[in-house]
Amino acid sequence: MKNKESILLGVNVDHVATVRQARGTDYPSPLKAALIAESSGADSITIHLREDRRHIQLNDLILMLEHLSIRINLEMAITSEMIDIAIKHNPSDCCLVPEKREELTTEGGLDVINQIDLVSDACNQLITNGIRPSLFIDPNQDQLKAAKLCGVSVVELHTGLYADAISSTNKKDELARIREAAEFGSSIGLTIHAGHGLNYDNVSEVASIKEIVELNIGHSIVARSLFYGIGAAVKDMRTLITRTT
Numbered sequence: 676m677k678n679k680e681s682i683l684l685g686v687n688v689d690h691v692a693t694v695r696q697a698r699g700t701d702y703p704s705p706l707k708a709a710l711i712a713e714s715s716g717a718d719s720i721t722i723h724l725r726e727d728r729r730h731i732q733l734n735d736l737i738l739m740l741e742h743l744s745i746r747i748n749l750e751m752a753i754t755s756e757m758i759d760i761a762i763k764h765n766p767s768d769c770c771l772v773p774e775k776r777e778e779l780t781t782e783g784g785l786d787v788i789n790q791i792d793l794v795s796d797a798c799n800q801l802i803t804n805g806i807r808p809s810l811f812i813d814p815n816q817d818q819l820k821a822a823k824l825c826g827v828s829v830v831e832l833h834t835g836l837y838a839d840a841i842s843s844t845n846k847k848d849e850l851a852r853i854r855e856a857a858e859f860g861s862s863i864g865l866t867i868h869a870g871h872g873l874n875y876d877n878v879s880e881v882a883s884i885k886e887i888v889e890l891n892i893g894h895s896i897v898a899r900s901l902f903y904g905i906g907a908a909v910k911d912m913r914t915l916i917t918r919t920t
Contacts, residue, residue, distance in 0.1 A: 680918040682882055685748055685870070686712040686909055687721040687893025692730035705731065706738045708897075708905050713745050715909040719768070721891050723750035724760065726774060736764055748891065750811070753790075753797045762804045769801050770831055770891075772811040784813035784833040787821035795825040802826065809868065814856030823863055831868040831891060832856055834881055838872025850880055857886035875899065875915060882916040890916055 691708040695701070709720045720743060722731045739747050747766040751757040752774035761769050771794065773785050787794050787810060794810065801808040809829035812818040822830050837849035857867045869881055870891035882890060892912060899908040 682887065682916050682918060683718040683889035684716065684909070684913055684916060685719040685721045685746075685868075685889055685891035686717040686896055686912075687723070687870075687891055688712065688897065689721075689723050689730045690894055690897040692722075692732070692735060696730055705735045706742060708900075709739055709743055711905045712896075712909045713743055715906040716913040717745060717909055718889070719746035719748050719891075721748040721750060721770070721893065723772070724757065726752055726754065726756070733760065736760075736766070740764060740766060748809075753793055758797055758800055761801060761806060765804065765806060768807045768809065768829075770809045770811055771797060783835070784815075784818065785811055787812060787818050787825060791821055791824060794821075798825050798827050811871075814852045816856065816859050819856060819860045819863065819865065822860075823865060827865070829866045829868060830860055831870055832860075832887075833871050834869050834873055835871040837881070838874070838877055846877075853881060854884050857884050861886040875911065878912070878915050883918060885918075 688705045688708045691703050691705045695703055712720060720739060722735060724731050724736060746768055748768040748770055749761060749766040750770045750772050751761060753771050771785060798808040808827050809831055810822045810827055811831045811833060812822055814832045819830060832853055834853060837846060837853055840846035840849050860867050867887050868889040868891060869887050873881060873890060873892050874895035896908045896912055
């Protein structure tokens with residue numbers, strides 16, 4: 676009889692806040708969505724507090740830290756403002772990501788190689804204050820080596836090129852890149868997470884990579900919740916990412 680191996684699921688609720696901010700109301704509540712996700716099997720909640728505050732607001736972070744029992748993973752740019760916010764409010768995890776004002780969503784991974792001093796300093800400040808930092812990077816061995824030099828124990832592999840691949844050949848190639856990066860990262864002592872663009876049609880292949888221990892997924896879960904509810908959407912994703920060993 677085959678055993679079921681659970682991979683951790685982080686649910687990103689940014690786009691619940693996107694709907695709220697579109698009309699400047701106090702609903703729908705990202706906190707309520709996070710609480711339902713928690714009760715439906717999410718292992719953590721991810722929120723991206725952007726510099727332009729286009730969706731998640733600081734008060735969302737404060738409320739989630741007050742009311743949720745599961746981990747809060749705060750995505751943030753490497754700026755003094757964001758580091759100060761993280762240190763003041765002390766989420767368990769912070770994922771450092773690149774950020775551009777004009778982008779629709781995060782485009783590509785953090786270039787750790789060319790800013791090792793900046794990234795290392797940010798990671799050191801977070802670690803000193805009891806926060807586990809991770810780096811959102813492309814599935815590239817050189818970036819993984821640079822991440823290791825910065826003192827992090829966790830990286831999140833950017834899966835966007837795989838998710839956006841149109842041809843089966845490109846999709847296969849990008850999946851291979853993710854698998855090779857996960858294997859290499861794990862071999863040098865990094866804990867491997869992955870995310871970006873993953874949905875109900877493409878997540879299973881990434882979830883099958885044994886070195887990946889956590890997936891962070893948001894847009895597709897929030898989109899599915901419009902028709903089935905956030906609880907059902909989280910449970911459906913949980914079912915898809917449960918590995919058979």
